[in-house]
Amino acid sequence: MKTMLSLDEASEIMSGICQATGTESVELMEALDRVLAEDVRAAEDIPPFDRSPFDGYALRAADLASASAEQPATLRVTEEIPAGNTPARTVNPGQAAKIMTGSPIPPGADCVVKFEEVSAEGAHVIVSAPFPSGRNIIPAGEDMGKGAMAAQKGTVINPAMIGLLASLGIQDVPVYLRPKVAILSTGNEIVPTGAAVLPPGKIRDSSAFALAGALRTNGAAPLFLGIARDEAEVIGEAIEDGLRDADMVITTGGVSVGDYDMVKEAVRQIGADALFWRIRIKPGAAILAALKHGKLILCLSGNPGAAMISFQLLAAPFIRRIAGHARWQNREIDVTLKEGFKKPSLCKRLVRGHLVIEDGRAVMSVTENQGNGVLSSFIGADLLGAIPEGSGPVPPGTRIKAYMTGG
């Protein structure tokens, strides 16, 4: 088992784990924020016919070639086409059809002239200037040509895609199943959040809730396994329960080096293959990854802040990958630190903050309280800035890499 690896090495190992998630079909409106499981091609043009963007007259541009104020062209109006109606006639030379916004262009016509550009006289329309062929005609397939890729497999379905799928007449959408992820909290000091009065020496289980939220945000379905005491057998049994029902198990606590850190022993006892233990980041160094029945067991720190950072850097991309996202990795960007960071960084240090665009530049504003146990500094945070291993204090204005974690 590898130990004390870099974040990149740990990511590399995790990206080698193959877990396939199934698919299901959901109703169009329920597909919002899900991940599309198949490419969707347009079975027809969207919109399906050439149409007029204005109210006016559909006519033949050739009829207007020599039209002028002195010698206007006079065309006979043969029909009126409100939107939703089909043209009944072909527009022949010397003819025009009154047409409404969104109506199909009648055969023969190759140009639409707006009401305000012409004058109507009884059954005739008088045009005093030439107009080019093709003017004011929105071609069929403006949004999407027949056979074109409407939506790609692995894309998160946003409101516009819902609309596009609706315009194609699609009512049921193939999406990937949400990966089920079981969460186990460990530690004799942990009591359920429901405890109104906190017994002395105890703390409430906050990590499980923060992680459950983060799982949902990343498209997974959380499953609470409860709280296990610091006993290897108890923890091992709970992990096995989780593996039965879920695609992955996440634990918090007991993964460091102390006498009561029983998670590593529990993982060994249930016969899981350990992949790595501890990585060179701060916070979040205490982490163990193991595999059983092809399913990942990821054991995070008992410190809520540290657990959240490990989750965002390693668990979230993994979950998005098995959930079918085409773009599953955290985006990395260059940012300028607005506030400095005073402590030196022996390990790669992850600082919480948020992206601000100032005068066209990407600036990272660092949140105040960066402690291992601290959750409050993740509220409103959408970036994890990475101060390189071996850095001294970092002054304001320093350029660093940051991971976009999406909050």
Next chain:
Amino acid sequence: MKTMLSLDEASEIMSGICQATGTESVELMEALDRVLAEDVRAAEDIPPFDRSPFDGYALRAADLASASAEQPATLRVTEEIPAGNTPARTVNPGQAAKIMTGSPIPPGADCVVKFEEVSAEGAHVIVSAPFPSGRNIIPAGEDMGKGAMAAQKGTVINPAMIGLLASLGIQDVPVYLRPKVAILSTGNEIVPTGAAVLPPGKIRDSSAFALAGALRTNGAAPLFLGIARDEAEVIGEAIEDGLRDADMVITTGGVSVGDYDMVKEAVRQIGADALFWRIRIKPGAAILAALKHGKLILCLSGNPGAAMISFQLLAAPFIRRIAGHARWQNREIDVTLKEGFKKPSLCKRLVRGHLVIEDGRAVMSVTENQGNGVLSSFIGADLLGAIPEGSGPVPPGTRIKAYMTGG
């Protein structure tokens, strides 16, 4: 009624509409992505006691003041405090307590020395160097002191806040109700999306679905009113139905200047007060805002792309405001256009695209197909760039303002 106003004037008018949304209490896990309706203050310190970040010995720094390799301090270990247990004894001069990560610091102790920094001999621990008072003691209230503002009213509840609320023992969270928004599609050319074969001259109702998705994304609950024919009475009745059940009505289509544009007439007939009609933007100029019984009726273009732009610029901020968001406005940032835009812009032109951070700069990549009817170019788009009124063609590298629409 004002007409042909600027986007800012239209926003200004809408921001004057007061609509209050009620509140409800939801279970902690269901509060994710909802808007907090009350300030939450910490009723106790989080964490609630001073604790040790490592396994080691809790002792009195004064006992080590003159400790050295030659003259180490020898302290008697009086108890062991596993995490979750409460210290039974005070650490008196010459004493130490074995302590585990997360355990409460016993009274009397003011310093924790790690296992690896000392040697243990039977019931004694031998320390060969001085350590300062306060070392390795995480104070109570590290995350949040008693009485501190844990979470502010108007904040969208993210995973970390769920965790923070859990650590405070909060199980039910006061959140704002989702505003109910009714959607009415108008137009004789519109058929329900379920139509497998499209009759000639017809198109499927895509806007209603795109808008319903966008409503959900902005925290509102959509309500479909169906499709109304281009008749003022039919449209008016449907709008009145919507006003009965919802906090706001959005319509699409029929809001331009043509013979069949019946929405304005419908709004007049039901006795609503028109606030403005048509704004100087492209796409999205065709828009009508009216008020009845203090509720907003917002009538958007029948072109799905144009409707989406008006929605993002005017409807989304309005909805976030009545939904209680403290930060309800679209964020405006400076971006550099990666691709230029060839057409001149008589009106303020909104272009769809997405934010890319390139070499620390905010760059906007413009999506290809910007047509009024086009939804596909909103897929993956999170910005609306604003090319100022009266601009000629805009070359790549131009600096413009852009609204962050969040996709």
